[in-house]
Amino acid sequence: MLSVRESTTREVRVLDGLWRLYVPSPAEDALALQQGALPGTREVPVPASLNDLFADPAVRDHVGRYWYQRSALVPHSWAGERVILRFGSVTQSAAVFIDDELVTEFKGGYMPFEVDVTEQVSPGASFRLSVAVDNRLDNTSIPPGELGVNAAGKPSQEYKHDFYNYAGIHRSVYLYTRPHKFIEDVTVSTDIEGGTGVVNWSVEVKCTDDQACGRQDLEVTVLDEAGNLVAEGGSENQGSLRIADATFWTPGVGGMYQLRLRLLQDGEVRDEYIQPFGIRTVEVREGKFLINGREFYFTGFGMHEDHETIGKGHSNAHMVQDFELLSWIGANSLRTSHYPYAEEFMDYCDRHGIVVIDETPAVGLNWGITGGIIGGSTGGTYEEGHVDAGTAAQHRLEIERLIARDKNHPCVVLWSIANEPDTAVPEARDYFEPLVELTRELDPTRPVGYVNVMFAPYDRCTISDLFDVLMLNRYWGWYVNSGDLESAEINWTAELEGWTQKYPAKPIIITEYGADTVAGLHSIFDQPFTEDYQVAYLEMNSRVFDKFDSVIGEQMWNFADFQTKTGYARVDGNKKGAFTRDRRPKAAARYLRGRWHSLAPAAYGRRDSHSA
Template sequence: MLAPQLTPTRTVLPLDGMWRFRVDWNNDGIDAGWQNSRLDTRHEMAVPASVNDVFADEAVRNHVGCYFYQRDVQIPMEWGDRQIVVRFGSVTHHAVVFAGDTEITRFKGGYMPFEADLTAHATLGGTVRLTVVVDNRLDYTCIPPGRINILGDGRREQEYLHDFYNYSGIHRSVHLISRPRTHVSDVTITTDVTAGDAGATGIVTWDITAEGEPAEVTITIIDQRTDEPVATGSGHAGSATITDVNLWTPGVGGLYDLEIRLVDQDGTLIDLYRQHFGVRTVEVAHNQFLINGRPFYFTGFGMHEDHETVGKGHVDAHVLQDMELLSWIGANSLRTSHYPYSEQWMDYCDRQGIVVIDETPAVGLNLGVAGGILGGTEVPATFGPDTLNDQTQAQHKLEIERLIARDKNRPSVVLWSIANEPESQTDASREYFAPLAQAARDADPTRPVGFVNVMLAPYDRDKITDLFDVIMLNRYYGWYFQTGDLANAEREMRAEVEGWITTHPGKPIIFTEFGADTVAGLHSIYHQPWTEDFQVAYHRMNSRVFDAYDEIIGEQMWNFADFQTKVGIVRVDGNKKGAFTRDRRPKAVARYLRDRWRKLDAAAYGRREPKQN
């Protein structure tokens, strides 16, 4: 799905701000017809933002089910004979949208954009009553999955299987869009590079889908550095070359625009859309991850869209602050753990040269972990007719396809992660994941595909790693295992790395999580868990292991910043493994990482020599 864009043929109006708001306590508001009139409420809710931390009411925060949002949308007089749509950046986890009394769309999947056509319900110069019913309930057919428990007093409790807070709401911007009825609806851009004596030549291939009446397609490729055209072409499918191409480079960026024009037989403009892209290559070969043919070493974090008050709601200033801290600390990459991030976030990575491992919302697909570390009520088999079943797999496949469809043109995205810490040590897990790995390759043959392996499925138990291109490991030696005993933790960690190298020769390894919970300001002269001193010692130990093996081609600490989780005895006011606190103050480990990563110079492709201390 194309992002909203203001062009000579398209108009975009923001619908962010305060919406009328009402909690559907009995989850029967649709049946009662609340959408058919102005909401009977005095409450308002900010869009975009999560509901949960805004209201001074625990019942609102803990409600399991539906929230009603509503506002009146003014339709401009000049939008005659055009398609009018309302576009949602994300609604977590389900949405039902009404225009007046009429349902116009439903969407399941809380992190992807979707549109609803308002054309038939819009009167030029008039208003449309827009009602959005947001439902936070998760079951085993959802990605991520969950289940509803009914307590003894009749209250509903959402049991979710992921270790971050189950924020709900309209989390990203809402836009009202006007576009020609004949318009560009999708574009796929792929690139390649050939070397020559006069410099590299970029090969740009496009495949364009348009809706409406037949129209001719003309293409202009524009260098964003100069706003000057560098190549032209035509046709719904075609290719062009860029001489002396400016390659998209980690730590630098380097973007072009593919300007697409739909024109009639007389050459009159019908629609115009610009899709940015970068020219670069990605390849996994000989234990290395190659960007533009050069070995790349990942430094950075698994992160979360998580801030005080707004929860997972998108705020440009929060994104910019996090990106500035990434630059300060010397990180060159991130993983969108454990769901797709906002389009604005991804745009910034494209512009600034930040390398991204792009992840689906498939987290919690491991009931053994959920019933143990996360404190679930029972531990049934992960895959089965009553748990994660064919419906789950179908939704998972849809989430993979949606993610790739949204982010396929992004040069910052170099690797798809189709799941985080799923069960992968059973025959049932292979049956589940084999078709999903293939679905990712079918949707995008140009990028490597991986999944993130959990500590309970090491090299001698895992049954699906051969389906993927890269080994991504979440490991907590010295924290969840060998707690505080860093000497033994290091021995165990090295032994496992050597096991992966032996059983999967040729596959590079990225440590996508490693960390230790740390209370900011807590210190000790001993290597005592929870102190800032232990966190630094813990990461020094991990660094020694990373530096000892050429097969390890990346380190992404867990986590960038402390973040909110479910309430329970496992977490005290959230997960505290951050290099920064939740309000973005650095812990001691942040300066350790800043020193280490800046010396690695990984953003300039530098592969460092192993260190002995």
């Protein structure tokens, strides 16, 4: 799906701001609430999560639909154009109404969706926009959950992932115009031949009525970052261009071009779309991860879209602060754990050369654990009502949507199709093999991986051979051998030796390792939860990583403390961050800053040697 971009043929209005909010009781007929103004006077900001905004537990703890509403005006000048309504994300699902008419429904809390509302709105007039935001998760959701009723007779929600189930309209809402004949999609791939960049494109054109579907020509040009024309091509819907002395997209630097596409009819521009792209190659070869033919060593974090007050709502100010801290600490990469991040976030990574492991929302596909803690629900993972055919169908959709949205981002170098699923059982292979095949079919240009949980080591995992890269979440010294770093180091080393021997051609990225740490808590001993222990823990892990050439990256868990569901194991959230939730550095941040800057003498961030 193409991002919303203004051009000479497309106008955009942003519908962010304060919307009306109503939280219905379970007894109310929720689907009739769009008829007229919502009851009450409560307002809610868009984009933002709503859970932390109100001093009312009935809002925070509500299970079911929340109702959002506002009015919007269609400009007179939009007469004759198609009018499109687009949401960046609504978590976890949405039903959208124009006045009293249901215009679309969408399930999937981290992906954009849009609907043509030309027939429901009128240029020069206002309309009432109502959205039923539903936070419920079941086994057909990605991530999955279980619904029930508590002892008091109220709806309850259980889920398997270790981050809070924030709800709301989390990203911007747009109203934009599109011509009747328009560029629906574009796919860009690139190659490098010496100093020449090769740019391949494929364009899909669509029309909304027969009158618009006459003959057209496609004008293709490439502009550099300064807006200079550097290449131009033919009029076909697919083709290739060559750019001599090209600027290649480089980790830590960036380097972007723009593919300008114009649909021409009778010499006039009918539609224009500008697609940013970068020229780079990605390859896994002989146990190494290569970007532009050079070895790359990942340093960075698993992260979360999580901030105080706004929860998972996108904020450009918070985003820039986080990227400044990533630069300060020496991180060259991140994983979008455990869902796709905002489009603005991905664009920023493109422009600034941040390498991204792009992950689907497939977290919690493991009935034996709950939020990283042993003690999940009874029963197996791959059975009816748990992870079954309905789960797989939604998982397939999430992979298709992720690749459709992010395929043109040069920052994305690896697809992660799941985090910590149950892969120590034979049924996992039947579930995942078709999803791996789908991912490769949709995008043959990038490696494919998944993130392996500690309970499925090299001698038990049934699916690791299907993937290009091994990504391991390991907590030796925390969940296992807690407080005993000497034993943890021995056991961790032995496990990595096992992975390396079984899969000698597959590079290994440590995608999670961490210890919960209370900021300001210290001890002269290696005491868990202290800042001192967190640093000692990281030092131990670093020694283990440096023993293995097969380890080509380390992404600490987590960038910052984040909110989780309540429970005795999570007092005010997960505290494994190098930074607190309000972005103050712990002692671990300075340790990582020293290590990662020393490992990155060049922009590619790779180590010159594996010495400690």
